[in-house]
Amino acid sequence: MPQKKIFIQEVGIRDGIQGEPALVPTERKIKWAAELLDSGLDVIQLGSFVKADKVPQMADTEELFRHFSALPGKEKFSALVLNMKGLERGLKCGVGTFCMGSSASETHSRENAGMGVDEAAGHIAEVAREALKAGKKVQALVQSAFGCGYEGPVPAEKVLTIVKKYLEAGVRNIGLADTAGHAHPLQVRELFGAVAELDPAAELSCHFHNAYALGLANCCYALEAGVTYFESSLGGLGGCPFTKLPSGNVCTEDLVHTFQRMGLRKDIKLETLIAVARDAAAFFNRELPGSVMKSGSIVDFKGTL
């Protein structure tokens, strides 16, 4: 069991909904983000700086940051940026943490970023340098780190080569993202172990998807492999629209419930998370993948007798 504190970044308002055809009104996003902040989650990702015509769901990202930049807790909001242009937009509207990444799969990299693996990683390293120069927190992820829906297995060396570029750029929060959901627990233990060897002091992040039902199992193995920074999505919403088989992110309430059952992060208000997930299910008018939003919490359950 880890001695270090663990952190959770909520990505539902970005990764969770970016592929949803029903546009979430800005007011609803503000409501969800405020409640998620109030729950005690550590970082709330509010959106990404992409072209509005490409991902209409993200068109109000600047507006969201302007709203929260006047309120307490403003440093707890993050954004995904894809390039220098996105970084510039984010610096102008008060983003606290910049998340970025490049793919270890050539095909996914070209589909997602329009560049090959090496070029994309070098580009992201440059964006990271600029964000760090501006005094911002930076998280850099390797996407498709555990396999690719187009290419299949992704060699660990390709992942580690990208990680080295991020470390050389000065990034301290290094993540592995399982964009296609291919990761399995033993692979998680091995690959995070190899990343930790490159820099034992780096903060390690994980981002798992559920295409093959292993998201939570992979989080548990990541926890024991030294990962301290977990990404998840309210209700289990999500899936990259530019990968081959989109599937939901690890569900925030289920992840927090698991951690709390293990005695970790009992400060987070799980009931608040469940309420947001249920509101999202009501908004999208369908059942979401999360379990605890249906079962209810048993964290401090002492029986009903």
Added chain:
Amino acid sequence: MPQKKIFIQEVGIRDGIQGEPALVPTERKIKWAAELLDSGLDVIQLGSFVKADKVPQMADTEELFRHFSALPGKEKFSALVLNMKGLERGLKCGVGTFCMGSSASETHSRENAGMGVDEAAGHIAEVAREALKAGKKVQALVQSAFGCGYEGPVPAEKVLTIVKKYLEAGVRNIGLADTAGHAHPLQVRELFGAVAELDPAAELSCHFHNAYALGLANCCYALEAGVTYFESSLGGLGGCPFTKLPSGNVCTEDLVHTFQRMGLRKDIKLETLIAVARDAAAFFNRELPGSVMKSGSIVDFKGTL
């Protein structure tokens, strides 16, 4: 990683469907069981010997055993028995393996078996002795071993007391069943570790439910804790109707897919399992919880380029 061979018992035709109001015709059960046998799964649980008016879905259990007792592979079918009467019925129709269990929760024990914990465990130990005398294989499970939907936490000592009774009766396959889905990975590691200390040579079984999304994670931790015998249900069907919050069993295709991704049990025909799960979804006319039946297998996926 375990050096010993791992086994999988399919419980879909019993635990999976026993709470389903739509009665599965005997012919359909025979079709599913024959295909599951052909897939290479080790044991197929065909039904249980309960009163037909209490669980109508199990009314044709004898007929199923009579059908398969004339065919190759007949030793691979198991049944759940609750008492001596059930054992007698099973001995008459050619059951190869007898599965049985008693609960570590007083309330669940009374709801499920009409007896308190001690009495029920003593009774099951007697049934086990008789089955062993008749030369049959026996698996004995402790139900609600990780927590109870009525009572909350279940002390480990209560579980271990029951395990000792089973061991004294000569049972070699000892299981822990997470009837309410309360187990979490660290608890799985700890409790199976304690059971293994009682008898390091016992064969350990696990049976997990998904109420809090941890079924597969718990299986992975059980695997590393020395469990070699896994129970799962096609499509993720299931849930004990006499517990407080029924939820699906660990899904067979997802479990086999996970094992095969780790290099284990690649002899099992996953495509056959997926076909049965899809047929069950068609029969019940709804989406089942399984993931791989929707995503397809990536066990030997080399990419599509």
